[in-house]
Amino acid sequence: MRTQGGCDCGRDRFGAAPARPGAAHHRRAMLEPMPEGDTVWQAAKRLHRALAGRELIRSDLRVPAHATADLTGRAVLEVVPRGKHLLTRLEGGLTLHSHLGMEGSWKIYTPGERWRGGPGHQIRAILGTAGPTAVGYRLPVLELLRSSDERRAVGHLGPDLLGPDWDxxxxxxxxxxxxxxxxxxxxxxxxxxxxxxxxxxxxxxxxxxxxxxxxxxxxxxxxxxxxxxxxxxxxxxxxxxxxxxxxxxxxxxxxxxxxxxxxxxxxxxxxxxxxxxxxxxxxxxxxxxxxxxxxxxxxxxxxxxxxxxxxxxxxxxxxxxxxxxxxxxxxxxxx
Incomplete structure (x- = not known):
């Protein structure tokens, strides 16, 4: 069983401390129908507060390239927005890269809460902890890569309007x-x-x-x-x-x-x-x-x-x- 080490437990990039076991997370991620930089930033904020510092006890990536990937036992370190992309960084040097496209979304559910993000066949990713579970719907891009290779996914992007590299x-x-x-x-x-x-x-x-x-x-x-x-x-x-x-x-x-x-x-x-x-x-x-x-x-x-x-x-x-x-x-x- 992996520990939750490696997580920065100070204030995060969104101005709040990472989630702790036992904390209540009753708000689900509610994204607008047209994801853009601002709503992707919001999605990253909600995912980060729900998952950062928590160990995954369930992982399900429903895309052919990563259908057999098992992320259980790894702690989520942080979720970072990059333009209209989301980077979920995991313990062990892995990053789950997702893009919402025109209709995608990530929803956050508490234990026992009914999943309302869409029919089951539209689910592309499930990241479950002992507390909140994040479910990705209609994600046109979902890939697992080494964190050291993130530039392969987002290195082509220009200055991020909401990022530290803005120029x-x-x-x-x-x-x-x-x-x-x-x-x-x-x-x-x-x-x-x-x-x-x-x-x-x-x-x-x-x-x-x-x-x-x-x-x-x-x-x-x-x-x-x-x-x-x-x-x-x-x-x-x-x-x-x-x-x-x-x-x-x-x-x-x-x-x-x-x-x-x-x-x-x-x-x-x-x-x-x-x-x-x-x-x-x-x-x-x-x-x-x-x-x-x-x-x-x-x-x-x-x-x-x-x-x-x-x-x-x-x-x-x-x-x-x-x-x-x-x-x-x-x-x-x-x-």
Whole structure:
């Protein structure tokens, strides 16, 4: 039987002591449907507090490459977020690397609690202790590797918006390295900066008053320089919040994402949605054609037409909200 040695029992990276045997853990990990850097940070925090310092008495990795792996008897040392990746470090120099993709999640359950994260066939990982049990659902990436080889899994990532390696100058240089690339695609490329997903992509473009199809190199210098700073500000403001907000308000929480065909909060024009991808994946992208400048998709795009067809005529808002999360230059105002 392995001991729980090797665990740093001081304050952790999330500002709390690791879990101790006998401590109550009644909160389950509740992730938003669209995992991004902030929600992955939250998942790491919850997993760390539930598992760190505890010995595994059950392990089940339901992927072919690691179906026979047995992690029982090993203590969980820590759970670390890296962009949109999760690194669960174990005693004995092993790391369980997972990625939530678009629909994955880790849930934490107390003994006897019913598992409600989805049907059994969607479970990809089970890490059980004498107390809490962590269950990974719909994980598109799950691999066991030596901790010394973690760079193989996350070494390609750019500066982490919520990590200790954050460097806005490097992030900006990465984004501008391909000036002809569409802004939305550049933001989703985790090699440029790690942590932005589909929601923040649309929201950042809105705050910069640029469509997601505008070439990165066409951004005004001031807007380009503010982009990494604004992205970090938004993710930091949301990493401790139960529900993501870019407006700084309870409702509406987001400026454009998920709002088509409702009116823009800044100018009243109907928000639109289309797919934007790099050829290998397509994601819904929201923007306001009234106050965001740059190229837009053609109307014959089937997704674009389908999601906006038959929409009622929008009404301009009586007053546009301001956001304490954004700088005055990016703040929405009625035009």
């Amino acid at each position: 806005p100058d490097v992030a900006l240089a990465n984004l501008l390295s391909d000036p002809s690339r569409a802004l939305g695609e550049a933001l989703l490329d985790q090699r440029n900066l790690a942590g932005v997903g589909n929601v923040y992509k649309s929201e950042l473009c809105f705050l910069l008053r640029a469509t997601p199809w505008l070439a990165v190199g066409a951004l005004p210098q001031e807007a380009a320089e503010s982009l990494p700073v604004l992205a970090k500000r938004l993710l930091e403001a949301n990493r401790e919040q139960p529900a993501r907000s870019t407006t700084g308000r309870r409702a509406p929480r987001l400026f454009v994402y998920g709002r088509a065909p409702r009116p823009c909060l800044r100018c009243g024009t109907a928000v639109r949605v289309a797919d934007q991808g790099d050829g290998s994946r397509e994601r819904p992208t929201y923007w306001c054609p009234g106050c965001q400048t740059g190229p837009t998709p053609r109307y014959r795009d089937s997704t674009y037409a389908g999601r906006n067809a038959g929409a009622p005529a929008p009404r301009a808002p009586a007053a546009a909200p301001s956001s304490p999360l954004t700088s005055p230059s990016a703040e929405p105002s009625r035009e």
